Amino acid sequence: MTAPPPDEPMTAPPPERPMTAPPPDEPMTAPPAAGVAVGCHRLIHIYPTSTGDVVALSGVDLQISPGEMLALVGPSGSGKSTLVAILGGLMQPSAGRVYVGDHELSRLSAKGLAALRGATVGTVLQGAERNLLPYVSLSRNVWLAQRPAARLAGRRLDPPEAILDLVGLAGAGARRVGDLTPGQRQRAALAQGLAAGPGLLLVDEPTSQLDASGRDEVLAALATVNAERGTTVVVVTHDSEVGARLGRAVTIRDGRVGAEGRNGRDFAVVAGDGTIQLPPETLATFPAGTMFEVDHTDQSITLRAVASPSSGEEAAARENGRAG
Numbered sequence: 001m002t003a004p005p006p007d008e009p010m011t012a013p014p015p016e017r018p019m020t021a022p023p024p025d026e027p028m029t030a031p032p033a034a035g036v037a038v039g040c041h042r043l044i045h046i047y048p049t050s051t052g053d054v055v056a057l058s059g060v061d062l063q064i065s066p067g068e069m070l071a072l073v074g075p076s077g078s079g080k081s082t083l084v085a086i087l088g089g090l091m092q093p094s095a096g097r098v099y100v101g102d103h104e105l106s107r108l109s110a111k112g113l114a115a116l117r118g119a120t121v122g123t124v125l126q127g128a129e130r131n132l133l134p135y136v137s138l139s140r141n142v143w144l145a146q147r148p149a150a151r152l153a154g155r156r157l158d159p160p161e162a163i164l165d166l167v168g169l170a171g172a173g174a175r176r177v178g179d180l181t182p183g184q185r186q187r188a189a190l191a192q193g194l195a196a197g198p199g200l201l202l203v204d205e206p207t208s209q210l211d212a213s214g215r216d217e218v219l220a221a222l223a224t225v226n227a228e229r230g231t232t233v234v235v236v237t238h239d240s241e242v243g244a245r246l247g248r249a250v251t252i253r254d255g256r257v258g259a260e261g262r263n264g265r266d267f268a269v270v271a272g273d274g275t276i277q278l279p280p281e282t283l284a285t286f287p288a289g290t291m292f293e294v295d296h297t298d299q300s301i302t303l304r305a306v307a308s309p310s311s312g313e314e315a316a317a318r319e320n321g322r323a324g
């Protein structure tokens with residue numbers, strides 16, 4: 001990233017200092033952006049409102065390995081955006097711990113969070129246009145997004161053209177957002193999120209307004225980023241196909257991890273407090289308050305319903321009687 005792209009208007013402000021000069025002890029080549037690990041432990045987030053507190057996250061336990069790709073899926077209002085905003089350093093959780101790489105985010109100051117946003121985490125907001133300036137070229141968009149990282153990390157970054165190439169937009173640097181197809185626009189937004197060479201890329205609903213071929217292009221771009229840079233990728237999506245294609249899909253339900261899908265198979269997940277969420281269709285048959293006998297072996301757990309909520313007292317009395 002030596003100079004602003006050549007096609008830019010003369011009014012573009014010059015960088016305050018050369019962005020190419022790394023500190024003397026830094027290598028002159030860009031280090032590969034290795035993916036970072038993410039960890040959430042009993043993560044809780046509450047929004048205080050004038051009508052009372054809204055519990056958005058109620059104890060999320062989640063581990064993501066460096067370089068992993070996963071989808072966060074779940075119904076509207078389940079807490080996906082809140083989780084991503086916390087992972088992206090946009091807000092602090094109410095309680096619990098969250099790690100991004102070596103950083104425990106609740107310990108970071110506002111300045112520390114800004115540094116995280118600038119150099120470690122790239123966030124792509126829902127709606128490609130929200131991430132891009134319409135009146136400058138794609139190269140210039142990426143270059144502008146690199147400025148905070150170059151200042152914060154003092155490291156050399158890839159030229160904008162290389163980042164555009166990575167997302168399948170080679171040779172499109174001089175174009176503007178208005179010239180692009182929806183799929184290209186979304187990939188330009190990815191390039192913006194990747195500008196600083198983040199170890200974690202968070203992408204909100206990248207395929208929601210795309211047809212099948214646009215969706216394929218975006219998924220291919222994410223796969224390339226992940227394979228070539230090792231970047232950890234987290235995608236929020238309502239599209240179960242996207243979840244299936246990323247290999248790992250974590251379902252957020254009622255503010256916690258409700259289930260997980262891996263390579264086409266669905267699994268229940270034991271939370272840090274020992275609870276397991278029943279899928280909605282199971283809950284319809286066995287509503288809250290149903291009493292079960294629990295048997296387990298090393299390999300399996302068997303739940304045998306002994307009483308519905310309405311007959312709970314009666315069943316408990318029967319069980320007590322049997323015990324006595």
Ligand SMILES: Nc1ncnc2c1ncn2[C@@H]1O[C@H](COP(=O)(O)OP(=O)(O)OP(=O)(O)O)[C@@H](O)[C@H]1O
Binds near residue numbers: 075079
């Ligand atoms: N700023 C806020 N103030 C108050 N409540 C909020 C705020 N943001 C989100 N919420 C509430 O927190 C809960 C989780 O919302 P969140 O947006 O994280 O869910 P989501 O799964 O991302 O939903 P969607 O898929 O619709 O974007 C919801 O009940 C929502 O109404």
